[in-house]
Amino acid sequence: MSAITAPRGTRDILPQESWKWSFIVNSAAETMKNFGFSEIHLPIFEHTELFSRGVGETTDIVEKEMYTFNDRGGRSITLRPEATAGVMRAAIENNLCAQGASVKLWNWGPMFRHERPQKGRYRQFYQIDAECLGIADAMADVEVIALSIELFRRLGLKNLEVVINSVGCEKCRPVYRQKLVEYFTAHIDELCPTCVDRLGRNPLRILDCKNESCGHAADGAPDIFDSLCDECREHFEKVRGGLERLGFNYTLSKRLVRGLDYYTKTAYEILSGDLGAQNAVAGGGRYDNLSKAIGGGKIPGVGFACGLDRVALVMEEQGCSFGKRPGTSVYCVALDEESRGDVQVLTHKLRMSGLSAECDTSGRGFKSQMRSAGACKFACIIGNDERKSGTVAVKNLSDGEQVSIPIEEAVTFINEKLKNSETLV
């Protein structure tokens, strides 16, 4: 019988990597706090309708990427493929935006999409997500974009490109959509089969196609900027003005069409050249119709999601700092069999005092215990002599200096020593 492995597209984040993830999430949490976002914990599965109605029936996500199943009560349940719909659902359900109130929420965790895995893409992947609900003004868009940029700035990511576009609203998008249909129908022989299909269902997505011939056809397509209604045009100008006031560089791209139906007005992505084919580290925009689509009142929103797996990948690629990996400060060593008990007691007392302390629990010999201690700052050694005299030998492993001190003073002694060495570092 062969050993069971993790399902395709999933993976274990092992200790050598997990501490780096903690660094990223902690840094993000701090940034969120600075921007006034509160953390929200959400279910990982939701009713399927939340996504089919919220994200959109004709999107790739809903059409072919969702993990959907019936639970034991016969309800159709879906593992969340993205976070925004869930956040909006929670806001509606808990009246967070009642009477025109607004909230800023963030969260992080796993998302699920059934796609073929490749570099930077997994079936269970992780996102850091921020949503600003209840505010229609373009200043909120600017704040959200600024937040995502600041997130990456703090983590030390380099060579990022911010790409923005406006996808219009329910008033002007249909007009533009019609223009596109007319244009692409005239160029239908240049389109790939999937885009021919898109023509009837979601013509905006043709603009996004990377197929060479489609791209060529798209070059001559009507410009969305020419179709934007006054409100959308003004909104877009305000977003751009805000970004410029904050000193951010960005690229305009009329080709940027988010794959999710709920976007209105602002759409943006942050791209990295160090990711291979999957080059987006974050993406987001405004979604003023999402709330109504899932049965809520009129709640405008703007937000973004950032791929944790991808951020970690880029940071690794660019040699960014993850801070210091947590290690053990003190290793307690037993010289003989009889001392093992005392060593465990001392280790526990050191731990209770707030230090990272370790001792051997597997019966290894003195020499190998000392080898393990080599990676720590201090070794506490107890043998026959120490037990007799009620002392412990405390050895500073960086300079080799060793002192014998009464066992009851050991914990305070080492705490003092470590405090001093911390300040020296």
Added chain:
RNA sequence: GUGAGUGUAGCGCAAUUUGGUUAGAGCUUCGGAUUGUGGUUCCGGCGGUUGAGGGUUCAAGUCCCUUCACUCACCCCA
């Protein structure tokens, strides 16, 4: 879902131009180097039904088929 590439010890690898005896070192790990002192050095031990199944052959890690997994790309996105 489609295509290409790759599967040998815990890890990263090797195994002679077109098959040839008992599949090898390195790192890690564990133990030891005159009786109680570490990251260096030296010696030694553990560790593999070569992804799995089938086939060709006197003989398969090596060739063929099937299957599974991983990787990259298409698609799409975080």
